[in-house]
Amino acid sequence: MKYVKVLLGVWMSGVIAMSLGLPMVALPQRWYEFPIIPGLEEKARIMFFHVPTAWLSVLAFVSSMVYSIRYLRKKNPEDDLRSASSAGLGFMFCILATVTGAIWAKFSWGTYWNWDPRQTSIFVLLLIYGAYFALRSAIEVEEKRALLAAVYSIIAGVTMPFFMFIMPRILSSLHPEPLINTQGKVHMNTTMLVVFLSSLAGFTGLYFWMWNLHVRAHRIAYHRF
Amino acid sequence: MSRTEPVATWIRSAAAIFQKDWRSELRTRYAMSALIMFVITTISIILFSLGSEQAPADALAGMLWVVIFFASMSGLSRTFVMEEERGTAMTLQLLASPGAVFLGKLLFNLVLVIGLNLLTVTLYALFISGFVVRTYAIFAVTILLGSVGLAAAATIIAAIIAKANTKGTLYPVLSFPILLPLLLTVIKATRRAAEGAFFNEALGEFQILVSYIVVVVTTSFMLFDYIWKD
Structure with missing residues (x-):
């Protein structure tokens, strides 16, 4: 585990240095140059941090739901611990994604918040996380808390996909889609894509490392009493 | 469900539970009076805050569902909370x-919600002058599907909430994210009805509502076993 920590530290430092430091030019010639994406320009750099946090807030939510299902099947307290820890990290990443998105929106759209479909979806995810922890704090008996929280997270999980169908009908989004877009075109060059994917991998590694740490710390607290 | 049970007995016991709840509701009128008073209170607050201003029809169509949502949240948890409080x-x-x-509980809540919605719509149409419905078919289907969806989600959350310690305050908090897909869709459909759109234009919304109901009811039936058994 010690090496994982060091490796993650070095990896993330590299990603941060490259995503903030590499120059952006109109026609990239050398390997270390990023292209200028029309409409995004220098603001595109936030993508290296915003997209991974948004991805992790969803991944953490799905992991939490998977462990909730496992808890209901096997009633193993360990699964509840994993589910709750993942939800805690997901909540943190969700806040980070919301804040980085709002900052970007201020400079691109001129306002921090304008109920863009993406903003609405992430707001609902925040609400679900908030409700999940409110529910957990309201129940004292551990088994009952684990059970009801698991049920709630599954119900929230099955209703969440509806937003994918509803949102486009209500408002068209202004959110840029450099990776998955309707034209099937990638605006990034190889360097940018490599840094972006490294950031995604680094953040995902960070999530699994923190999750593991969280679960082990709580396991110690659990067995002490 | 592993339990093998003839469908007839199953339906009969569900009907008996519905009947029991209905009879006890008629005796105490707890949920009913809470719902009715809540609707009256909310609509009068809207009237006070509007004053002599004329709000746009769009906004009024959305506000109808604000009244319905909060009124439901005041009364629908009763059916399960009651069982825990009485120790039954x-x-x-x-x-x-x-x-x-x-x-049984779902049916009971469904009857309550439909009654509540009829009352809300009547009062809303009577007292709020800017509220108009041009396509009645869209409006009727929206109210019907919205009631079913609202009752389905509210019932399973009520079952969760009845087992938690703080019963009242948590209910809207837990229900809101679950109900939001439904609320956004019914608000959109109500707006269409207010604008006088053709019935076909709202079919997309109805599809979303029907699939929402199917998903929530199915998941509820699968998960209720875990909540209910202590």
Whole structure:
């Protein structure tokens, strides 16, 4: 585990240095140059941090739901611990994604918040996380808390996909889609894509490392009493 | 569900639970009076805050669902909370299968929500002058599907909330994210009805509502066993 920590530290430092430091030019010639994406320009750099946090807030939510299902099947307290820890990290990443998105929106759209479909979806995810922890704090008996929280997270999980169908009908989004877009075109060059994917991998590694740490710390607290 | 039980008995016990709840509701009129008073209070607050201003029809169509949502949140948790408070949950567990209990409670809440919505729509149309419906078919289907969806989600959340310590305050908090897909869709459909759109234009919304109902009811039936058994 010690090496994982060091490796993650070095990896993330590299990603941060490259995503903030590499120059952006109109026609990239050398390997270390990023292209200028029309409409995004220098603001595109936030993508290296915003997209991974948004991805992790969803991944953490799905992991939490998977462990909730496992808890209901096997009633193993360990699964509840994993589910709750993942939800805690997901909540943190969700806040980070919301804040980085709002900052970007201020400079691109001129306002921090304008109920863009993406903003609405992430707001609902925040609400679900908030409700999940409110529910957990309201129940004292551990088994009952684990059970009801698991049920709630599954119900929230099955209703969440509806937003994918509803949102486009209500408002068209202004959110840029450099990776998955309707034209099937990638605006990034190889360097940018490599840094972006490294950031995604680094953040995902960070999530699994923190999750593991969280679960082990709580396991110690659990067995002490 | 592993329990093998003839469908007839299952339906009969669900009907018996519905009847029991209905009779006790008629005696105490707890949920009913809470819902009715809440609707009246909310509509008068809207009237006070509007004053002599004329709000746009769009905004009024959305506000109708604000009234319905908060009114539902004031009364629909009663059916499960009541069982825990009276200590009758255990007896009910012995007498009927979880599925039957859930179906009975769902039907009871459904009747309450439909009654509530009819009352809300009537009062809303009477007192709020800017509120107009041009396509009645869209409006009627929206109210109907919205009631079913609202009752379905509210019932399963009520079952969760009844087992938690703070019953009142948590209910809207837990329900809101679950109900939001439904609320956004019914608000959109109500706006269409207010604008006088053709019935076909709202079919997309109805599809979303029907699939929402199917998903929530199915998941509820699958998960209710876990909540109900202590």
